[in-house]
Structures are given as C-alpha cells and as structure tokens.
Amino acid sequence: MGRATTPPAIEVSDVTFSYGETTIIDRISFQVEEGEFLSLIGPSGCGKSTLLAMMDGVLKPDSGTVLVEGRTPSTGEGSRATVFQGFALMPWKTVLDNVALGLRYKRPDLSRTERADIAMEYLEKVGLASSARRYPRHLSGGMQQRVGLARAFAVQPRLLLMDEPFGALDAQNAEVLRDEVQALVEQEGRSIILVTHNLDEALQLSSRVLLMSAGPSTIRDDVRVELPSRDSPHYAARYDEYRTRLWSHLRDEVETTRARERNAA
Amino acid sequence: MGRATTPPAIEVSDVTFSYGETTIIDRISFQVEEGEFLSLIGPSGCGKSTLLAMMDGVLKPDSGTVLVEGRTPSTGEGSRATVFQGFALMPWKTVLDNVALGLRYKRPDLSRTERADIAMEYLEKVGLASSARRYPRHLSGGMQQRVGLARAFAVQPRLLLMDEPFGALDAQNAEVLRDEVQALVEQEGRSIILVTHNLDEALQLSSRVLLMSAGPSTIRDDVRVELPSRDSPHYAARYDEYRTRLWSHLRDEVETTRARERNAA
Amino acid sequence: GGSGITSDENGRASVRLASSITGSSFLAVTAGIDQGIFDKHQVDLKVVKIKSTAEATAALASGDADIAAALTEGVIAANANGAKLKIVGNLMTQDQHILYADAGVKSVADLKGKKFGVVGPGSGTEMLAKALAVEEGLKETDLVYVPTGAASTQLTSLVSGQIDAAGLVPPYDSTAAERGKVEVLRYRDVFPDITPQVFTTTSSLISAHSPELKRFMAAYTESAAWVKAHPSEAVAILQKDARISAEAAKAAYEFAEPDYSTTGEVSIAGLRRWIEMSKKYGNTDKRLPTVDELYDPSLLPGSP
Amino acid sequence: MTTTERLPPLAPPRRTAGGPGWWQRRRGLWAPVVTVAIILVIWEALGRAGAWDPLFFARPTEIWSGFLHLTDGPLWSDLAVSGQEFALGMLIALGVGVPVGMALGSIRWLYQSFDPIINALYSTPILVLTPLLVVWFGLGIGSKIANVAIMAIFPVIINMIEGVRTTDPALLRAARSFGAGRLALYKDVTFPAVTPFFITAVRLAIGKGMIAVVVGEYIAATEGIGYRIRSDAEAFNTGRYLAGVMIMVVISVLIMSAVKMAEKRLTAWRPSISE
Amino acid sequence: MTTTERLPPLAPPRRTAGGPGWWQRRRGLWAPVVTVAIILVIWEALGRAGAWDPLFFARPTEIWSGFLHLTDGPLWSDLAVSGQEFALGMLIALGVGVPVGMALGSIRWLYQSFDPIINALYSTPILVLTPLLVVWFGLGIGSKIANVAIMAIFPVIINMIEGVRTTDPALLRAARSFGAGRLALYKDVTFPAVTPFFITAVRLAIGKGMIAVVVGEYIAATEGIGYRIRSDAEAFNTGRYLAGVMIMVVISVLIMSAVKMAEKRLTAWRPSISE
Numbered sequence A, B: 001m002g003r004a005t006t007p008p009a010i011e012v013s014d015v016t017f018s019y020g021e022t023t024i025i026d027r028i029s030f031q032v033e034e035g036e037f038l039s040l041i042g043p044s045g046c047g048k049s050t051l052l053a054m055m056d057g058v059l060k061p062d063s064g065t066v067l068v069e070g071r072t073p074s075t076g077e078g079s080r081a082t083v084f085q086g087f088a089l090m091p092w093k094t095v096l097d098n099v100a101l102g103l104r105y106k107r108p109d110l111s112r113t114e115r116a117d118i119a120m121e122y123l124e125k126v127g128l129a130s131s132a133r134r135y136p137r138h139l140s141g142g143m144q145q146r147v148g149l150a151r152a153f154a155v156q157p158r159l160l161l162m163d164e165p166f167g168a169l170d171a172q173n174a175e176v177l178r179d180e181v182q183a184l185v186e187q188e189g190r191s192i193i194l195v196t197h198n199l200d201e202a203l204q205l206s207s208r209v210l211l212m213s214a215g216p217s218t219i220r221d222d223v224r225v226e227l228p229s230r231d232s233p234h235y236a237a238r239y240d241e242y243r244t245r246l247w248s249h250l251r252d253e254v255e256t257t258r259a260r261e262r263n264a265a
Numbered sequence C: 001g002g003s004g005i006t007s008d009e010n011g012r013a014s015v016r017l018a019s020s021i022t023g024s025s026f027l028a029v030t031a032g033i034d035q036g037i038f039d040k041h042q043v044d045l046k047v048v049k050i051k052s053t054a055e056a057t058a059a060l061a062s063g064d065a066d067i068a069a070a071l072t073e074g075v076i077a078a079n080a081n082g083a084k085l086k087i088v089g090n091l092m093t094q095d096q097h098i099l100y101a102d103a104g105v106k107s108v109a110d111l112k113g114k115k116f117g118v119v120g121p122g123s124g125t126e127m128l129a130k131a132l133a134v135e136e137g138l139k140e141t142d143l144v145y146v147p148t149g150a151a152s153t154q155l156t157s158l159v160s161g162q163i164d165a166a167g168l169v170p171p172y173d174s175t176a177a178e179r180g181k182v183e184v185l186r187y188r189d190v191f192p193d194i195t196p197q198v199f200t201t202t203s204s205l206i207s208a209h210s211p212e213l214k215r216f217m218a219a220y221t222e223s224a225a226w227v228k229a230h231p232s233e234a235v236a237i238l239q240k241d242a243r244i245s246a247e248a249a250k251a252a253y254e255f256a257e258p259d260y261s262t263t264g265e266v267s268i269a270g271l272r273r274w275i276e277m278s279k280k281y282g283n284t285d286k287r288l289p290t291v292d293e294l295y296d297p298s299l300l301p302g303s304p
Numbered sequence D, E: 001m002t003t004t005e006r007l008p009p010l011a012p013p014r015r016t017a018g019g020p021g022w023w024q025r026r027r028g029l030w031a032p033v034v035t036v037a038i039i040l041v042i043w044e045a046l047g048r049a050g051a052w053d054p055l056f057f058a059r060p061t062e063i064w065s066g067f068l069h070l071t072d073g074p075l076w077s078d079l080a081v082s083g084q085e086f087a088l089g090m091l092i093a094l095g096v097g098v099p100v101g102m103a104l105g106s107i108r109w110l111y112q113s114f115d116p117i118i119n120a121l122y123s124t125p126i127l128v129l130t131p132l133l134v135v136w137f138g139l140g141i142g143s144k145i146a147n148v149a150i151m152a153i154f155p156v157i158i159n160m161i162e163g164v165r166t167t168d169p170a171l172l173r174a175a176r177s178f179g180a181g182r183l184a185l186y187k188d189v190t191f192p193a194v195t196p197f198f199i200t201a202v203r204l205a206i207g208k209g210m211i212a213v214v215v216g217e218y219i220a221a222t223e224g225i226g227y228r229i230r231s232d233a234e235a236f237n238t239g240r241y242l243a244g245v246m247i248m249v250v251i252s253v254l255i256m257s258a259v260k261m262a263e264k265r266l267t268a269w270r271p272s273i274s275e
C-alpha cells in the first residue's frame, strides 16, 4: 500500500452493511486491480446489488471502507457508469435522451447535438437506432435493458458496474453486447464489475469470479480464471473444472439459504 | 374442429397486431394442445410478450382470433395465470398478500386464512417464507421474480403463461423452480407457455419450441422436441441437433433486425 | 401605503375616499362627482369601494385613504379599541332602515319569538334591532337575531322565508313589498336624528390637511343641497350608479331626500344614543369614547 | 432469409375492425360541448317551469342578455384589470410555491419543521385577515394580487410536497449515479416525476385564483369584474351578475384547457386515460 | 459448510457509526415545536417593537389572553356546532368526491364530458352564490354544511382524477389478469396507487373545510366559532378574534396530523421522505 503505484480500481475492506436489523453483508474484503474484469456471483438476494451500490457511492457501508481509485466514491463523481438491474430509465425521456443522460452530466463540454450524436452511435451498437425517438414504455423488456447498456457505454467509463445486464436479452443480442463489453475492457485501464447469475457468462467474459455466500454474505470463493485459447485441447477440461467448482459452491449456498428458509417457515 | 374432442388449449388463427402504425405481429397461426409445454423464443422486441398478452385476454388482435379452450379469453376468466416480465407486484401489498392476490379472485370460496396458508406454502416453494411480511421494495430483483412465480403457481392454473420467469435468478434457484414447473405440467391437463431467451431452458423443459421471426413477426420455426432419456447415448447428439438448428435460425433473425436497424440509422 | 393628500401648484387637492356606503345614501357623493361640484372646490376625488368599516379604518391607518365614509357604530368600536378616528361630518342625518315583515305583522310586538335578520353579530343593525325591541315594549331577548350577512342577503332571506323580519334600506324595500312583505315601521320615526353614516378620518390628517378636507366637506354639503334641489337629475344619477330601475331609483330617492345632510352636522343626541347602544348591545368590554372624543366639527362649512 | 420475402399486409391493420368511428375520434372535442348544451337546455326549461324565484337565479337566456348588457359597459377594461391581478398573483403563487413545495418535499428537516406551519397558514381563513391585507398591501392592485397569491399558493405547495415524496427512488439513484447534481436531479427527475401533481396544483390554483380575484375586489375596488359582479349582485340584477360569474367561469375553463394542452405536451410519455 | 461457522458480529451493526443522535431520532416530533416557538418569539418581539397597529393585529400574549376570555364564554358549544358542520360537510365532500373523481379518472367518456364542468364549478366563486345557498339550504346548519361540502369537494375530485390517471397500467393489467373485477381493481390497485393523491386531497379539503365553516358562519349563524370570530372582528376585539382564528388553525393542524398518522399506516409500503 505504501508503494508508489496507482491505487487499485476498487478496494473493499472489512465492509459490513445492514438494512435495519438485518445484516446483509458481513465483513467483506477484496480488491480489484485496474483493468480487471470481475464477475460477482451468488444466490439470489445475497447482496450483490447492494455491494454494487456501495461501489457506486449510493450506499455507505455501516463499517469498513469502500475505495474507488483510492477515494471514497460519492455519487456523480469519477468516471463510473452503472447498468441497473431494474433498468431505471426515465419514463419521461425519449430513448435517445435516456442514453444521453450520463453525457449531460459527465460531458458538459459537449454541445447538445454532439451528445445526441454520441448517444445515437451507442444506440446503433445495441441495435435500437430506430427507436431513438420513442419512450421507454413503448419498448419491450429486452429493448429497455439495451437502452440501459447504451446509456452506460456512452459515457465510456473507466469503471463499469453492471447488474445482470443481459438477463432480459435473447442469446444473440447478448452475444453481440458481450462483444461490446469485451471491446471496452480491452482499452487501456478499464475495469468492469459484472453481477451475473450465469456461470458461463462469468467464465467466458471475466478474468476473475467472486462467489458470494448466502446472506449475511461473505466471500465464499475467489477464482482467477486462466483459460487457454479456445482452440487449445485443454480448454474444455479447464473450463469444466472451473465450472464444476463454482457450481458446487453455488449449490451449497443456495441450499443453505433454502434450508434456513425451511427452518424459518 | 367439428369433432367432439376437447378444444385445444390455445388456438391462434391468422392473428395480426399493431401498436399504432407499427405492425408487430403479422398473421400468426398455431395451436397448443392441452398438456403441451410450449416455449416461445425470438429476438428481443419481436412480440413475444405481446402475443402472451393476447392469450391472456389483455390485448385484442387487430384481425384473426385467439381462442383459449375454445373461447375468446377475457381478463379474469378461466383458469389462467401469468408470470410477468416486469414482475408487476403491488408495491402496497406484502409479499404474502401479493402471492394471495390471484387466490382472492379465483378462490373466493376460501377464507382469508386458508388463502394465506396456500400463499405461504408457495412462498416456501420459492424459498421466500421468511420474507412473507416484507414489501416488494425490500426484495432483491431475483426475490421479486420468485414472488411473481409463487403468485402464479398459487392459483394452480390450467394454463400457465410465463414471460422470462427465470431471467433474474441464479442458476440453482432457477433449477429448483424449473422443477416446480415440471411438477405442475405433469399433472393432468396443464398447459404451459414459456417465453424465454435461453435455448437450453427451452429444450430441457418444453415439448415444443416456437421460434418467432423479427418484427413484424411470423413463425420462423416450429420444433417438436423429442429427446431420448438423458442416459441414452443419443441424447447429446439429438440435443445438439435441435440446439444448432434453433440457434442458427435465431441468429438469422437477430441479424436481420440489426441489419434493418443499421439501414434505418 | 399612500403619501396623504397631495396638492398641485394650483392648489387642487387629490383626496382618496374609501367608502363602504353605496346606493341612495351615497348619492350626494356620486352626484357631486357627476356634477363637477368637487372639482369646483378644487378637490380631485377618487372613490374606492370597500367591504366594511374595518377595511376603511385599515385604509386610513395605512395612509391608503384620506377620508372614509363608514358606519357610525363601526367608528365607535374602532375608537374603543384604540383607533384615533374622528367623525368629521355625516352623509345622512337619519337612519334609512324600514322594518319589513310577513303580512299580518302590525307591530314589533307581533314579532315576539320570531327571527329578526341582522347583518352580523354585534353589528349596528343588531344593536338597532335590540333597541327597537326594547323601545316597542319587548325584552331584548324576545327576538331571535339571525345574522345574514350583506344587506342584499337580508332581502333574500326575508323573501325566501328564512327570517321573519328585517330592517331593509331602499331599493330593497320595494322588492320586499312586491313579494307580499309589509312595512311595519321606519327606524327614523323611532330613533330620530340617529346618524347612520359618517365621514371619518384621523386626527393627524385633520391637523395636516385641514384646508383640503374642509373643501371636501363643503363640496359634499353643496352636493347634498343640489341633490335635494334636482330630483329628476338626481334620480337619473342614482339609477345609473346603482344599476336599478327608474321606479326603484325614484322611490329610493324620495325616501332618502329629507335626510341628505346639507350641513354635515352630526346630532349630538343621536351620537350619544349610538354610544349608549354600543355599550348596552355591542360586543365590547372596552371603554367607549365620549362624544367630544369622537366628534370634530371643525371641518364643517361655517366653522372657524 | 424468409422473413424478407413475407408479403406486406394489404391494408394497415387497426385495433378494432373498421377503426373508431367519427364520434369516437372527435369525442374529446365534442363531448363537453354536448354536455354543456344538454345542461343549458335543462337549466332553461327548469327556469321557465318556475323552479326558482327569478330574483335569485336566472335562466341561460336571461344571463345571455345580461352578458350583452355587460358588453355595453366597461367590460373589457374590467377584465383587463382583473386579468392583471390574476396573472401577477398566479405568477407569485407558482414562482414561490413550486420551489418551496419541492424543497419541503425533498429535505427532511425542512419538511418536519415547516409542514405544520404550511397547514396552519393554509387553514387560516383569509377573510378574517382582510384589514391586514389592506394595511400591508393598500387598497390598490397590491391587496388583490396578494389575495390571489395567498389563495393559490397552498394547493401548489401541498401538491408539490406530496409529488416529490412520490418520486421513484430508483430513478433518483440512477441520475445521481450518472453524475446529476442537486439542480440536475430536480430538473431531470423530480420535476418530471412531479408533473402530474404539478398539473393538479395548477388546476387547483387557477380555480382558487379566479375566486380570489372576485373576493379581493369585494374587499376594495373601483373596477374589475369582481367589483362589477358585486354591484350587480347587490342590486339584484341577477341576469347580469350571473353573466359576470359565467364570464369568470368560462375564462377559467379556457385557461384550464390551455393547461391541459400544455400537460399533453409535457407528459407525452404518460399513457393516456384508459377507456 | 463454512458459512455456518462464521462468527456472528459482536454488536448489531448500524448505518452510521454511533447511530443517529437523540435529536435526529426525535426530530419529527420536536422540529415543528421548535419552529413554532421561534415564530412566536419573533412575532411577540415585533409586536412589542410596534411593527403593526394593535387595532388590526395582536401579539401572541394578547391572543392568549383573548383565548382565556373566550374560554369564559360558550367556546365549547361553539366548537361543537362548528365541528358538526365541518364533519358532515367533509363526509359529503369525501363520500361524493372520491367515487366521482375515481370514476372521472378511469372512464374516458365521463372524463371528456364532465371535466370542463368540474372546472367550471370549481372556479365559481361560492361567495357570489350565497343568496342561492340561503334559499336552497336555509340559514340553519344546512347552508353551512353545503358550504363546507362545496368548498372541500373540488380538491378531492381533481386530485382523485389525476391520481387515477397516474396509476401504473402494468399493475392494473396484472390484477385483471389474475381475475380482479371492476370493484376489486379499484380496491386493490387504483385506490392504493392513488393514496398519495388522496392524502393530498384530504389535506386540501380539511383546510378548505375549516375556512368554509368560518365563511359559512359569517353568512348566517347564531353560534359557532366562526360566528364568534366575526362578532369579535366587528368590535375590533383583535386579540379575541385572532384567538378564535388560532383555535381553528390549531384544530386543523391537529386533524392534519391525525391524517398524516393515518397516511403512515396506509402507505407503510412507500419509502419515507429522503434526507
């Protein structure tokens, strides 16, 4: 820590968080280096979205610290963007204006048309250019999710936080957009946190997978994904190894939760 | 049709639907027999949710007919239940009351406590018994989705319409709930329509997969899934065959849409 | 707030009159403006119609008016509560109310136990009604006093049978007569020389602007004389101002004509009577002003 | 690819066979006209049948001739005076009420400290305070503007408070996450979210403001439509005074229609009223 | 499994270190008290400094002694009379206004036909119609109840219309899909969704109703708090008449607090006002 390197993209130290009396996150610590692509997986309701909100500066930990690029994140600051689980599109803004939302705040130097041009470019990337003038309520679920993705991509954030961003998409659209995310990560210094419930997505996209336990959640497993090239004869075996390991841990956790539920009932 | 058999669970004949000037669904016809488990797949925004809404009697086709058990469906009638893509939970009702919602209308013969008991039973099935007294805004995305599932299961419908019901769930929870759906379908005379973007989910659960084309959508492919038992040596090959076929069609459709978008832009 | 009376280089004074008085009682002002009598006296008169004596007092206090036309009992009550208002003259010499009641009622005594309409609780109309009851041989409590609000609502209430009797002023009396109500008596026959409406202003305005206010009073009394002398023109002015029919205007004029105050002088006995009634029937426990504290005749024509 | 070879539909398909009829499509325009016409006919008939004493109430035809009478007089300058009082008062009510309501609705300690005060002021009958209005704002236009502003500001504040409190926190959070400052948050999230409440507030304020003009001119006036109504009412010129009232009513309905048109543009994103 | 072996946290963790202070936790209770106290002190000081003519306005201490005077008189029976007028009028306003507003908000042709009429009636100054009220409802309690009902019903109707129109169609659709009939739809979806608008409506109606009681008793009354206020006002008993006004104001603030408590229970599902 005392060394004169760039600070880690994210540093979570001994973080605890509760909603009222219920402890959701219990003394979690981990670090994400600049340029890393981290997937967060865990049983439904374990606290993944909550953790993401703390990285975004929206929620504050009860104890412990969350640092982004060495500083306490506060809303609106820094070069971050989030894809929300519930999309959170402004119903009163057109699709185009929704995508331009982040640009308005983060790039006040640009003119209105410049911002619209950038927004349009990203709408094209998510395949929604022809819906630019419509309102969110006129879009299907998957289309809304893509607007949320375009909005986050458009600000070209150094840190991209994504909460189940492909959940409502068909396989092909998801594929195309995963490529977009890959392209983003290949640029210098971009870090990505992806919350997902899809093990394959996590393994194929990310360089590291963090598995959270059932609430109050801790870190159950931390897997550095090092796969050989897809053509390699070892690829399938390694992939399966990772997958089996994560799968069994995840199953344990879900079973713990369900068992606890049964006792509660 | 003139024969004295039970009418098909669903009969869609030559149905067209538009929102304003935009035609979404273009002369679609198909039938679902009683006891069938049909998956609907198609590119994002092609009209799957719209088609489901017509089966639920919420939307009326512009031309053509949709019949459910031989009759025009109207809201509230018949033994149907829907799992909505956007969950559509009442924010002002507790989780338990949300689950009991359908029972209140469909089973007025039951007392309040009887309904609560049934609702509780289904909440247990989806692993949320301990959240019964909370409000939806206190739940994570996946938890809300499970409440939506429990609400639909609780009325034990003869026709279950599900719009991407496992999209926000972790793999294990989805697994458990898919088993619930299986259990439901094994009962006499239950039919299920599942909208999904997950090919594997479609192939593993359903007896038939309908692939919709990009909008204005028609039926691109209609696959009757006949897989041997999982232990059979032929299983993997047959599975892959189906998967490849659907995948390639789906890719075509998504590409068509994206190409059209590029031209529009 | 305003800046008091302003005079231009020719000595013309602009005077703002706040008035809660309308109709035939106000005719001398209306006619004086119409006939240029105020102009002749170098007074540029601007009239603002206001709701009640309370607003008149407020307007004088805040300097938004220079003189007010208000109800006598209101000026008494304001003084009792610390206002420094002086009565400087009157508009009418005698009360204009006529008691109307259902057919068959011959005297106030017949109204025992009946509903008598008054403008408001503790208002001058209520005091007069109570005094009337006592004067006509009843006890104060023998009548039920029902506040109905504005004079027009009294007519409405009487005609629609909500109350059994009310003191009406012209031209409402003719409408009541048309609807079968009968005149029982005229207040001025029972209470002669009770001045119903007065001009009032503050002591400080009197000392600062005595010449201008004097010119105003002179113009008013001259107008009153003109009104008495020119019946047909006066009726026409009243008809236009009050937006009533020619017949109603004529009847109202004829009723009021004897009481237009051509001297502006307030009857001391009448004023004393008002103070007495305020003490007996009013809703105040404060010390009431004496006639001397209340009345300042120094602005009247002919006074030094 | 087969999709591109699909035949286009022969005719643009519509929701219901044949599409909505002429009446359906123009109903928004004609329905109120028809309703008003029916009401007027019944009103006139009842009047002719002697359902009320003509001293207190008038038939539409009498009101119409009262209106013609009014147009002979200084109607336009009366309306100009009253209109000015109304416009300035509303400007103050909205200009002060909207920010105050939004601040009270979004800042907890302000809300806790001042909500009871707002309620208290709101339920103070302004009628009993008219002498104070005269003292503070004079007999001129000032006291009438104050009257309009005081009467109209409370529905605005109270509706805005409730509207702000109803704003979806997920949207606020998203905007903040993308870097919206406090002002941008109001502009891009709170205010649009509050629009339905704001529209209601404006509608309520317009009605109140109209009434306040009349009431204000009752307190003290030399001209204005309220003053005219008052003098006709006191003289039992029923047709004429009801004509004055109708003029006010028609004007405020027109203003509200304008507001509704503005609303349609402001809230194009909202689903329209359901069938 | 490791998860079950995890040590429990030593102390229940809280949002902020140390938790909210005493003041933070009780602020909802004390903030208005402190604000009112500060206002009273400033008010008294200004009065003693001669900021206004005591003829038109009074200091809190004068109002207090006016209040003591009032309690000597028939204050309680006055309040009982006025309370009855208020309660019955509000009952009518809510009982009629809520269903009418909900119907107008959800049925398009009704809305189109009657919305302008509602606006028209709402902007009719009731003051100019007092003769009619007297004729129709008499000088007794009837005209005051009518006054309260008429003044209070419009905020209710207008807020309910807007509330119904704002209801999330996805929720309506879900309830209908699960078999909700028209009534159940109102009960389970529309009404809860409208609650914030309803609460606003009730608050507005209470304020209006209170004022209507006073105004109504100005017109015609022999007792009641409005009657008392008026007779003190006419006699320039400023301390006493302001005490009467304050009584009304305090009562309506109390009623509104009760409404707010009811709101908290009705809308437990809503996130509370943000910091």
Ligand SMILES: Nc1ncnc2c1ncn2[C@@H]1O[C@H](COP(=O)(O)OP(=O)(O)OP(=O)(O)O)[C@@H](O)[C@H]1O
Pocket: A137, A138, A139, A140, A141, A142, A143, A168, A170, B019, B020, B024, B042, B043, B044, B045, B046, B047, B048, B049, B050, B051, B085, B215
């Ligand atoms: N209320 C509406 N008004 C106008 N157009 C709409 C409306 N609702 C949906 N659409 C359009 O209809 C099309 C089909 O929507 P639908 O929700 O049925 O798609 P979907 O197949 O369910 O997509 P997804 O997989 O993304 O949920 C989309 O192109 C959408 O833009």
Ligand SMILES: Nc1ncnc2c1ncn2[C@@H]1O[C@H](COP(=O)(O)OP(=O)(O)OP(=O)(O)O)[C@@H](O)[C@H]1O
Pocket: A019, A024, A042, A043, A044, A045, A046, A047, A048, A049, A050, A051, A085, A215, B137, B138, B139, B140, B141, B142, B143, B168, B170
């Ligand atoms: N506002 C809130 N009040 C109280 N509890 C809450 C609130 N929001 C979330 N929770 C609880 O916190 C826990 C974690 O929620 P979170 O949304 O972080 O889960 P998640 O891991 O993202 O789940 P999912 O995969 O289903 O989205 C859940 O048990 C949820 O019930």
Ligand SMILES: [Mg+2]
Pocket: A048, A049, A050, A085, A163, B140, B141, B142
């Ligand atoms: Mg989540």
Ligand SMILES: [Mg+2]
Pocket: A140, A141, A142, B048, B049, B050, B085, B163
């Ligand atoms: Mg869909």
